Each structure stands twice: as C-alpha cells, then as structure tokens.
Amino acid sequence: MDVIVVGAGVFGAWTAWQLLRRGQRVLLLDAHGAAHSRASSGGESRLTRSIYGADAVYTKMAAESLADWRWLSARAGLPILHPAGILMYFQRQEPFAQASIATHRELGLPLHVVERAELARRWPQADWEGIEFGLHQPDYGVLMARRAVQTLVAEFVAAGGEYRVAAVTPPVAGASRLESVKTSAGDAGGEQFVFACGPWLPKLFPNLLGSRIFPTRQEVFFFATPRGDERFGPLQLPGWAEFSAGDIYYGIPDLEGRGFKIANDVHGPAFDPDTGERRASPEGEADVRRYLARRFPAIASQPLVETRVCQYENTANGDFLIDRHPDLANVWLVGGGSGHGFKHGPAVGRYAADLVAGVSGAVVEPRFSLASKGSEQRREVH
Ligand SMILES: Cc1cc2nc3c(=O)[nH]c(=O)nc-3n(C[C@H](O)[C@H](O)[C@H](O)COP(=O)(O)OP(=O)(O)OC[C@H]3O[C@@H](n4cnc5c(N)ncnc54)[C@H](O)[C@@H]3O)c2cc1C
Numbered sequence: 001m002d003v004i005v006v007g008a009g010v011f012g013a014w015t016a017w018q019l020l021r022r023g024q025r026v027l028l029l030d031a032h033g034a035a036h037s038r039a040s041s042g043g044e045s046r047l048t049r050s051i052y053g054a055d056a057v058y059t060k061m062a063a064e065s066l067a068d069w070r071w072l073s074a075r076a077g078l079p080i081l082h083p084a085g086i087l088m089y090f091q092r093q094e095p096f097a098q099a100s101i102a103t104h105r106e107l108g109l110p111l112h113v114v115e116r117a118e119l120a121r122r123w124p125q126a127d128w129e130g131i132e133f134g135l136h137q138p139d140y141g142v143l144m145a146r147r148a149v150q151t152l153v154a155e156f157v158a159a160g161g162e163y164r165v166a167a168v169t170p171p172v173a174g175a176s177r178l179e180s181v182k183t184s185a186g187d188a189g190g191e192q193f194v195f196a197c198g199p200w201l202p203k204l205f206p207n208l209l210g211s212r213i214f215p216t217r218q219e220v221f222f223f224a225t226p227r228g229d230e231r232f233g234p235l236q237l238p239g240w241a242e243f244s245a246g247d248i249y250y251g252i253p254d255l256e257g258r259g260f261k262i263a264n265d266v267h268g269p270a271f272d273p274d275t276g277e278r279r280a281s282p283e284g285e286a287d288v289r290r291y292l293a294r295r296f297p298a299i300a301s302q303p304l305v306e307t308r309v310c311q312y313e314n315t316a317n318g319d320f321l322i323d324r325h326p327d328l329a330n331v332w333l334v335g336g337g338s339g340h341g342f343k344h345g346p347a348v349g350r351y352a353a354d355l356v357a358g359v360s361g362a363v364v365e366p367r368f369s370l371a372s373k374g375s376e377q378r379r380e381v382h
Pocket residue numbers: 006007008009010011012029030031032033034035036038039040041042043045046047048166167168169170196197198199200201204218219220263310311312313334335336337338339340341342343344
C-alpha cells in the first residue's frame with residue numbers, strides 16, 4: 001500500500017478518498033466500521049455553516065466543502081445534505097457576529113443579516129424575545145452524518161480503495177519510521193500512515209497527544225414534534241444556533257421523522273470513547289427543556305423520542321490537528337475536530353491528502369500544526 005489510513009470517520013474517509021484520487025493505493029481501516037455509533041461521526045445529523053467569526057480559515061473550508069457534500073448527496077440514493085438553511089441568532093451585537101459579517105464581506109461570500117421583526121415574520125414557530133438579529137445562510141443546512149461517511153466509504157471501495165474492519169495497535173515509539181501496523185487482522189505494511197482516530201488519538205499516541213486532545217461528553221436530545229404539525233420540519237425551520245457570550249444551544253429540524261434535535265454545546269466532562277456511559281442525564285434533559293420553553297415553546301413539553309451521548313475531541317483552542325508525527329517521518333496525525341469538524345470533512349481530506357502525497361506547494365497551516373497545540377483547554381473556535 002502507498003498509504004494506510006487508520007480511522008473511517010469523516011476525516012479519515014475523506015482523506016482516503018482524496019488520496020485515492022491522487023493515484024495512491026490506499027487501505028482504510030477501522031476498528032468498528034465507518035461512522036459506528038461510538039465514533040464522533042456516527043451521529044444522525046450535523047450542522048454546516050461558514051459563520052466562524054474572524055476565523056477565515058474555517059469559513060473558506062466550509063464553503064469549499066459544500067460543493068463536495070452536494071456531489072456526495074447527488075451520488076447517494078437518499079439526501080446527505082438537507083439544504084434547510086442555517087440561522088445563528090444573537091441577543092446583542094456580539095463580536096463573533098460582527099467578525100463573521102466582515103469575513104464574509106472580505107471573502108465575497110453571501111451572509112444575510114435578519115433583524116428581529118423579520119425573524120418573527122419568517123419563523124413564527126420560535127419565540128424571538130430578547131433576540132436582536134440573526135445571520136442566515138440558506139445554502140447551508142444539515143448533513144446526514146452516518147449516511148454521509150458510509151456512502152463515501154462505499155464510493156471509495158467502488159473506485160478501487162481497500163477497506164477493512166480491523167483494530168490497529170498503538171505504534172511502538174523509538175524508530176524514525178513506521179514500516180507496518182499491527183492489526184487485529186494481521187500486519188499491514190505501507191509507505192505512509194495517516195491516523196485519523198478522532199477521540200481515540202490520545203490512546204494511540206498517549207505521550208504525544210494524551211495532554212493535547214480532550215474528549216468531552218456531549219448529550220443530544222430528540223423530541224417528538226406535535227401531531228400533524230410541519231412547522232418544525234426542514235421545509236419550514238432551518239438548522240439553528242443561539243450564540244450568547246460563547247454559550248451555544250443548537251438544534252436541527254425534524255429530519256426524516258427522527259424528531260426535533262437540540263443540544264447544549266458547552267463542553268461536558270472528560271469522556272472515554274470506549275467505556276463512557278452513553279445514557280443521557282435527567283439534568284441534561286431538564287436543561288434543554290428550559291431552553292425550549294423559552295425559544296420553542298410548542299416543543300418544550302413534547303415526549304423525548306431519542307437521546308445520544310457523543311464526544312467532542314477537543315484541542316486546546318478548537319483548531320484542528322493536521323500534521324506530521326514529530327518522530328515518525330511517514331506518519332500523519334489528522335484530528336481535533338473539536339465539535340465543529342464534520343462540515344469540513346471534504347476540505348480536511350483534500351488538505352491532508354496534498355500533504356501526504358507531497359503535492360508541490362502543500363504546507364502545514366500553522367493553526368493545524370502540532371506545535372500550536374497547547375495542553376490547557378481554552379476554547380476560541382466556535
Ligand atoms: C454531539 C456532536 C455534535 C456535533 N455537531 C457538529 C455539527 O453540527 N457540525 C459539525 O461540523 N461538526 C459537529 N460535530 C463534530 C464532528 O462530528 C467531529 O469533529 C467529527 O465527526 C470527527 O471525525 P473524526 O473522523 O476525526 O473522528 P471519528 O468519527 O471518531 O472517527 C475516528 C475513527 O477512528 C477509529 N479508530 C480509533 N482507534 C482505532 C484503532 N486503534 N484502530 C482502528 N480504528 C480506530 C474509530 O473506530 C473511529 O471510527 C459534532 C460532534 C458531536 C459529538
């Protein structure tokens with residue numbers, strides 16, 4: 001193999017796909033299968049937006065990725081991108097909102113400012129009390145996460161990539177290169193190795209990443225919508241997020257009958273992706289019901305139909321980690337999605353594949369470098 005990619009989440013799958021397109025022979029391995037239920041990419045749905053404050057790097061990556069998501073959606077039998085739109089709304093003129101507007105203006109990308117009266121006219125199913133304005137992106141919306149990754153892996157295999165379910169043993173330190181990885185299905189040799197192992201990266205590289213990637217426990221709730229009421233479906237409600245002084249509640253309309261999704265984006269406690277308890281807490285449910293009572297009162301007393309506990313794999317400030325291993329010259333680390341990575345999967349894959357394949361002009365973006373990764377959590381990217 002030219003490249004062995006370990007981890008078939010959204011980052012690994014797009015990296016493997018992009019490497020294959022660059023003419024590489026690629027083996028993609030995953031311990032439990034693509035976008036399985038404990039993977040960060042294994043959820044039902046993920047928001048996509050290019051609203052990122054002053055972080056133009058992520059605005060550009062989200063915009064670039066949208067075309068790839070449309071392509072994948074067209075290949076799949078069922079929708080992968082639901083273009084329901086995305087609406088971020090604010091109680092006051094947050095610096096994040098002002099910077100987002102400026103960034104979009106500088107890049108020549110569309111972003112619509114919607115004043116409160118207009119919010120109330122267009123989306124009367126929400127209570128806009130206390131909200132000053134929103135930022136709306138009608139072209140963005142929601143990605144069907146598990147379906148997206150599994151569809152891409154099927155495309156990868158159909159195009160000649162090799163994919164296997166196999167668990168990889170952490171590489172032994174000491175050498176300057178990796179010749180092969182030990183897996184539950186035998187040894188696998190390659191020229192280069194990409195470890196896109198999401199929240200498991202600290203387990204594979206404990207000395208290097210044990211204090212640089214912080215998996216946190218995140219709860220997600222799905223509520224039944226009222227009978228015969230389409231106001232909370234994707235044709236009438238966009239994906240949404242309320243951003244207030246760094247605190248975010250976000251939600252997704254009732255897609256494919258799975259319920260109205262809501263979550264609190266504040267980082268939860270430290271979490272082990274293998275053994276962590278995946279039953280949502282009564283406190284978490286009470287918290288999101290309080291939010292619903294204020295903003296979406298018609299949902300606040302509806303039955304809970306599903307819950308999920310997932311993990312964010314945070315870097316210190318929320319910037320991705322995409323860099324070469326400092327000791328093993330043919331090993332690459334791709335991760336640190338930090339609760340916002342899914343939408344960028346296609347751009348991450350393209351960027352990582354250029355580095356690994358040695359495409360001329362490909363250089364490590366300083367913000368994605370290992371050297372920039374601190375060991376104290378201080379979230380800056382939202
Ligand atoms: C609740 C929640 C909501 C989110 N909402 C959004 C959102 O709205 N928008 C957005 O853009 N992002 C969102 N994110 C973030 C996004 O989902 C993640 O950043 C992204 O999915 C990370 O993908 P990954 O490929 O790095 O990791 P994963 O998807 O976790 O993939 C890593 C893979 O590596 C495999 N692996 C690990 N160790 C080994 C081993 N030793 N051998 C073989 N395989 C191994 C695992 O089995 C796993 O499949 C959210 C995340 C969560 C948890």
